[in-house]
Amino acid sequence: MPELPEVEFAAKRLRDAVAGRVIASLEPLHPSQQRYLPEPARRAAEGLTIARVERRAKIQLVHLHNGAILEVHFRMTGDWEFTRVGDAPPRHERVRLETADGVRVSLVDGRALSVVRLHAPGAFVLPAIGPEPLTDDFTAEGFRTALARRRGPIKPALLDQKLVAGVGNIYASEALWEARINPAAPAHRLSRERVTRLRDAIRLVLETAPTERYYGREDVNENDIWRVYGRDGEPCRRCGATLTRLPQAGRSTFYCSRCQRR
Numbered sequence: 055m056p057e058l059p060e061v062e063f064a065a066k067r068l069r070d071a072v073a074g075r076v077i078a079s080l081e082p083l084h085p086s087q088q089r090y091l092p093e094p095a096r097r098a099a100e101g102l103t104i105a106r107v108e109r110r111a112k113i114q115l116v117h118l119h120n121g122a123i124l125e126v127h128f129r130m131t132g133d134w135e136f137t138r139v140g141d142a143p144p145r146h147e148r149v150r151l152e153t154a155d156g157v158r159v160s161l162v163d164g165r166a167l168s169v170v171r172l173h174a175p176g177a178f179v180l181p182a183i184g185p186e187p188l189t190d191d192f193t194a195e196g197f198r199t200a201l202a203r204r205r206g207p208i209k210p211a212l213l214d215q216k217l218v219a220g221v222g223n224i225y226a227s228e229a230l231w232e233a234r235i236n237p238a239a240p241a242h243r244l245s246r247e248r249v250t251r252l253r254d255a256i257r258l259v260l261e262t263a264p265t266e267r268y269y270g271r272e273d274v275n276e277n278d279i280w281r282v283y284g285r286d287g288e289p290c291r292r293c294g295a296t297l298t299r300l301p302q303a304g305r306s307t308f309y310c311s312r313c314q315r316r
């Protein structure tokens with residue numbers, strides 16, 4: 055599943071490919087997409103200029119010059135492929151956008167769970183999302199205030215987009231390992247020092263994220279990438295103890311019970 059760093063990279067690729075260009079056509083190519091992009095929406099998009107591409111949490115927002123917005127969710131397996139109008143279409147193409155000067159953007163998605171929606175000018179409302187972790191908005195003090203109101207364990211709290219935007223299951227485990235915090239530690243009891251360490255760890259794991267993992271470099275071995283994620287039964291790279299898998303709120307958490315303290 056693409057997490058924040060992968061979606062950030064995808065948004066950048068889309069921006070580089072289409073910003074400033076005019077939409078010639080927008081076409082859903084799979085039944086799963088037709089209800090999100092009904093005929094009137096597709097017609098409304100034609101002739102509009104793409105002003106800019108923004109990412110908020112894991113949502114890509116394509117701002118059109120008249121104020122309309124294309125909202126894109128990759129969900130489990132979505133991605134962009136860029137070709138020229140007239141080229142052979144890529145596999146698993148679900149939505150196709152063509153620009154007046156011949157750029158073809160395909161949303162490819164093996165599982166067809168992605169969503170592309172067009173919102174009329176002024177109609178889009180961003181869901182309640184916390185600060186972006188890689189910006190100055192994500193302060194240790196603000197993070198601490200938000201965590202102080204949480205009664206549950208820290209790991210599931212990190213997945214709540216209202217706390218901090220775009221931290222998914224993999225990076226939550228990785229950040230807690232970096233910060234030496236046990237995923238079951240009560241969120242509201244973390245000291246100021248540990249909250250600061252966790253904030254820095256979240257930024258570190260997102261900044262150094264191996265986006266090639268998602269972008270098809272086949273020589274990438276998942277085991278070489280992660281410190282804890284998916285490595286239960288293997289030794290901790292910091293202390294050598296055996297890593298554990300813990301089911302939490304329906305998701306798997308991976309951690310070291312020796313050097314990650316409650």
Ligand SMILES: [Zn+2]
Binds near residue numbers: 294
């Ligand atoms: Zn350890």
